Structures are given as structure tokens and as C-alpha cells.
Amino acid sequence: MDLLQIISKINGVLWGPIMLFFLLGTGILFTIKLRVIQVRKFKLAWNETFGGMFKKSSKANEDGMSSYQALTTAIAAQVGTGNLAGVATAIATGGPGAVFWMWISAFFGMGTIFAEAILAQIHTERVDGEITGGPAYYIRKGLGSKFLAGFFAIAIVLALGFMGNMVQSNSIAEAAYSAFNMNKLVTGIIIAFIVGLITIGGIGRIASFTEKIVPIMAALYILGSLVIVLTNFNQIGPSFQLIFKSAFTPMAAAGGFLGSTVKGAFRYGIARGLFSNEAGMGSTPHAHAIAKVKHPAQQGLVATMGVVIDTGVVCTLTALVILTSGSLYSGNNGILLTQEGFVKGFGSFGNSFVAVCLFFFALSTIVGWYFFGESNIKYLFGKKAINIYRALVLVCIVVGTTMKVELVWELADTFNGLMVIPNIIALLGLTSLVVNVTNDFEKSLDEGNISEFGNN
Structure with missing residues (x-):
């Protein structure tokens, strides 16, 4: 072997039923404890997120970034090749x-990510x-465990900063080669150069990049997807029927499609939802930690909208492109299955469209x-180690474009799983703190002590 x-x-063991049970279970726990806050305060969350969207954001600095910039930085990481x-x-x-089960995991994941943002x-x-800030800080200061905090910090630097970014750059290189026959090494050097220009500017330039690029890339993909879905308008109803029906009944194989079981639908739907929006994984709290808001729960509400955008909108549109276009029965899998849906709608331009979207998503x-890893490098070694970390990330980006990444992807999954464990322990251990802070927020709202749009 x-x-x-x-x-x-x-x-297979680490990301098996036990892990999915604890990730989903944590979301269910917070949903109950917070009295379904993702529904009760959805309007407020929407206003907190988009109420100040068109205001000029203050420049991010050593004191943090605006609430909206924190959200776009989190979404930048959430919306990716997955x-x-x-x-x-x-x-x-x-x-x-x-x-269907992806939607369920996203609904309960909103409870988890709300709690993560508050603690951060x-x-x-x-x-x-x-x-x-981030999980390493609330694990050490809130839970009182230096060991688990250090364990988390090391795991996330390896999982996302190094190995995860190798996989992302490889995805860009593969797409650029497939669509434009572009040399993979050249692609890697270009990506590294762009990332270097952004990250060398520190938090200010990172926040400025994400608040500009995230709305553009989201709008591009949403618009393209809607064109495909609306072109196949007569298949929208049947597609939703298929989603709900096959969530609870097995589906026969046809046209290269393997067929499915209820257990398979549940397992892969829950896993995809959790992996996509990263609720409970401890990544997005690094961005939400440094948002300039009047009350921690305000950023908790903003964080929930990241799940809505990532899973509720982007992932759902991908699914509808695949189902309404009929590409599900093409015999393809993975990115080729998504490409097939766009090719059916856009012709040969579909390949180029997916390649461009993939570039923005992965970049x-x-x-x-990178930013999440940097926060943990600061925790482990202080600011003096950032330049070394940045250089290593840029090397990983270039190397990642030229290699077969099966092993790197598996290792990234391993460290992803390892970083989830201390984060979930902290979330469960600090549940009462999250509840108390939320109650204080709702009391302040009732008394009119918090303005509606926070500090976007």
C-alpha cells in the first residue's frame, strides 16, 4: 500500500459519519440554542450585510477592516473550485x-458560522x-487550551496556506491549459506574481482586492448560470422535483449516471455543503474577527449571509445548470460535468466561461x-515570520501547477479534518458564551442601542 x-x-475515517455528525450536530445545537436566529433575524442580517454595500468603505488597517470587507474576504475563501x-x-x-441535503447542511451551518464569528x-x-483573531485565539483564551490552539494553528497553515493553495493553483493551470492551451508553469508564475502583489500590501490590499473581486466574480457566474437555467426554463420545475424526490428515494442509473441511494444523497450532500461554506471548519472566523462593528453578534449575522451566497446561491446555480441542461446524463464527473452544462448552453464558449470563472474563484x-494562514503564523511566530510564510506560499503556488495533486489534495483533507476537531471542541465548550452574547445583542436592539447597519 x-x-x-x-x-x-x-x-475515509476522519471525514466519515462521525465528523459529519459533529459538524451537522453543532449547527443543529446552535440553531436550537439561538432559537433559529438565521430565520428570526434574516432581514436584519440582510440589512447588516448589504445596507452599507454602496458606501465607501474605510481602508483596512492595523485596527481591522469594515464588516463588508470581512465578509468578502470570507466569501473569497468560501467560493472556490468546490x-x-x-x-x-x-x-x-x-x-x-x-x-437537498446540501441546503439542509447550509441552513444549520448558518448557526455554526454565527457562533464562530461571535467568538472570533x-x-x-x-x-x-x-x-x-480566529479559532487559535478563542481556543486559547476562551477554552484555555494552548495545546489545542497551537494544534489548530499548525493544521490550518498546512491545510490551507500550503497544500490547499497548491491544489487551487493546479485547478487554474488545468483549466487554462484545457481552454487556452496555456503552459502550466507560466500560469503558475503569473498566479504567484498576482498573489504576491496583493499579499505584500498587507491587510489593506487584501481587503481592497476582495471587496472588488468578489462581487464581480459572483455576478459573472450568477449571470452566466441564470442564462443557462432560463434557457432551459421548462426543466426548472422537473429539476426541483428530481432534487426533492431523490433526496428520499433511490434513483436508477441512466446515460452514464451511476444511480444513487438515499444514504449516498445524504452523505455527499451534507459533506459538500459543509466543505463549501466551511461552517465549523474554523477558517472564516479569521476574517470576521477583525471586522469593525459595534457588537460581535452583528458580524455573526453578516457571517450567515456568506453561507447563503456560497451554498444557497452559487452551489444551487451550479446544480441547476447541471440538471436543467441534462449534462447529468453525459457520463462526465467533477468539473467536466459542470463544463458540459455550460457547453450545452453556450457552445464552445462554455469551456472558456468555466475557465475564467474557475480562475477568479481559485485566485x-x-x-x-493565504490570509487565514497568515493570522495563524502571527499566532505561532509573530509578525516577523510573515515574509517567510508569504515566500513559501508563492513557491507552493508555482509548484502546484506542475504536479499531480492527488496526494497533496488528500493531505490537505487530512489537515482540514484535524483543524476541525479543536474548533468544534471550542464551539461546544463556549456555547453558553455565544448564547449570552446573542441575548445581550437582542436586548440592545430592543432598547435601540445599536444602529441597524453597524459600521460598514
């Missing part, structure tokens, strides 16, 4: 019913003059994951 097979078997390839794989493997807001710290994810 080679190393790849060994790591794959480890991931929204194109991962959703397609979940549908091909678990059937259309996987989409409360437990911030100045490192060499700059405000920073924004690289920047977001």
Missing part, C-alpha cells in the same frame, strides 16, 4: 437528492500592533486562504 492509499484510508467541481461530484455520486470577535488580540480562494 503506497502513501496515497494510506492517507486516503485515514481520510462550487464548480465539488457540487458536480456530489450530484454525480449521490444523485440530485444531494442538493470577542477573543481578538494585537500582535506586533495589528489586530488579529480569490488563494488570497483568502
Whole structure:
């Protein structure tokens, strides 16, 4: 048995039913404890997120970034190649019913991500003059465990900063080669150069990049997807019927499609939803920690909208492109399945469209994951180690474009799983704090002590 097979078997256990149970279960717990806050305060969350969207944001600095910039930085990381390839794989493997369970995981994930953002807001710290935060800080300060905090910090630097970004750059290189016959090494150097220009400018330039690129890339993909879906308007109703029906009944194989079971739909739908919006994984709190808001729960509400955009909108549109276009029965899987849907609607331009979207999605994810890793480098070594970390990330980006990444992807999954464990322990251990802070927020709202749009 080679190393790849060994790591794959480890991931089979690590990301098995137990992990999915705790991730989903944590979301259910917070949904109950917070009295379904994602529904009760949805309007307020929408207003907090988009009420100040068109205001001029203050420049991010050592004191943090605006609430909207924090959200776009989080979404930059959440919306990635998984929204194109991962959703397609979940549908091909678990059937259309996987989409239903993806929505369910997103609904409860909103409770989890609300809690993560609150804890990150409360437990911030100045490192060499700059405000920073994230799970490592609330694990150490809130839970009181230096060991688990250090364990989390190391795991996320390896999972996202290094290995995860190798996979993302590889995805861009593969798409550019497929669509434009572009040399992969050249692609890697270009990506590294762009990322270097962004990250060398620190938090100010990262926030400025994400607040500009995220709305553009989201609008581009949403518009393109809607064209495909509306072109196949007569298939929208049947597609939703298929999603709900196959979520609870097995589906027969046809046209290269493997067929599905209810268990498969549940497993792959829940997993895809959680992997996509990253609720409970401990990544997005790094951005929400440093948002300039009047109350921690305001950023908690803003964080929930990241799940809505990522899973509720982008992932759902990918699924509808696949189902309404009929590409599900093409015999393809992964990104090829999504590409087939766009090719059916746009002709040969469909390949180029997916390649461009993939470039923006993966590039924004690289920047977001770089930032999350940097926050933990600060925790482990202080600001002095950032230049070394940045250089290593840029090397990983270039190397990632030239190699087969099966082993790297498996290792990234392993460290992803390892970083989830201490984060979930902290969330469960600090549940009462989240509830108390939320109650204080709702009391302040009733008394009129908090303005509606916070500090966008």
C-alpha cells in the first residue's frame, strides 16, 4: 500500500459519519440554542450585510477592516473550485437528492458560522500592533487550551496556506491549459506574481482586492448560470422535483449516471455543503474577527449571509445548470460535468466561461486562504515570520501547477479534518458564551442601542 492509499484510508475515517455528525450536530445545537436566529433575524442580517454595500468603505488597517470587507474576504475563501467541481461530484455520486441535503447542511451551518464569528470577535488580540483573531485565539483564551490552539494553528497553515493553495493553483493551470492551451508553469508564475502583489500590501490590499473581486466574480457566474437555467426554463420545475424526490428515494442509473441511494444523497450532500461554506471548519472566523462593528453578534449575522451566497446561491446555480441542461446524463464527473452544462448552453464558449470563472474563484480562494494562514503564523511566530510564510506560499503556488495533486489534495483533507476537531471542541465548550452574547445583542436592539447597519 503506497502513501496515497494510506492517507486516503485515514481520510475515509476522519471525514466519515462521525465528523459529519459533529459538524451537522453543532449547527443543529446552535440553531436550537439561538432559537433559529438565521430565520428570526434574516432581514436584519440582510440589512447588516448589504445596507452599507454602496458606501465607501474605510481602508483596512492595523485596527481591522469594515464588516463588508470581512465578509468578502470570507466569501473569497468560501467560493472556490468546490462550487464548480465539488457540487458536480456530489450530484454525480449521490444523485440530485444531494442538493437537498446540501441546503439542509447550509441552513444549520448558518448557526455554526454565527457562533464562530461571535467568538472570533470577542477573543481578538494585537500582535506586533495589528489586530488579529480566529479559532487559535478563542481556543486559547476562551477554552484555555494552548495545546489545542497551537494544534489548530499548525493544521490550518498546512491545510490551507500550503497544500490547499497548491491544489487551487493546479485547478487554474488545468483549466487554462484545457481552454487556452496555456503552459502550466507560466500560469503558475503569473498566479504567484498576482498573489504576491496583493499579499505584500498587507491587510489593506487584501481587503481592497476582495471587496472588488468578489462581487464581480459572483455576478459573472450568477449571470452566466441564470442564462443557462432560463434557457432551459421548462426543466426548472422537473429539476426541483428530481432534487426533492431523490433526496428520499433511490434513483436508477441512466446515460452514464451511476444511480444513487438515499444514504449516498445524504452523505455527499451534507459533506459538500459543509466543505463549501466551511461552517465549523474554523477558517472564516479569521476574517470576521477583525471586522469593525459595534457588537460581535452583528458580524455573526453578516457571517450567515456568506453561507447563503456560497451554498444557497452559487452551489444551487451550479446544480441547476447541471440538471436543467441534462449534462447529468453525459457520463462526465467533477468539473467536466459542470463544463458540459455550460457547453450545452453556450457552445464552445462554455469551456472558456468555466475557465475564467474557475480562475477568479481559485485566485480569490488563494488570497483568502493565504490570509487565514497568515493570522495563524502571527499566532505561532509573530509578525516577523510573515515574509517567510508569504515566500513559501508563492513557491507552493508555482509548484502546484506542475504536479499531480492527488496526494497533496488528500493531505490537505487530512489537515482540514484535524483543524476541525479543536474548533468544534471550542464551539461546544463556549456555547453558553455565544448564547449570552446573542441575548445581550437582542436586548440592545430592543432598547435601540445599536444602529441597524453597524459600521460598514
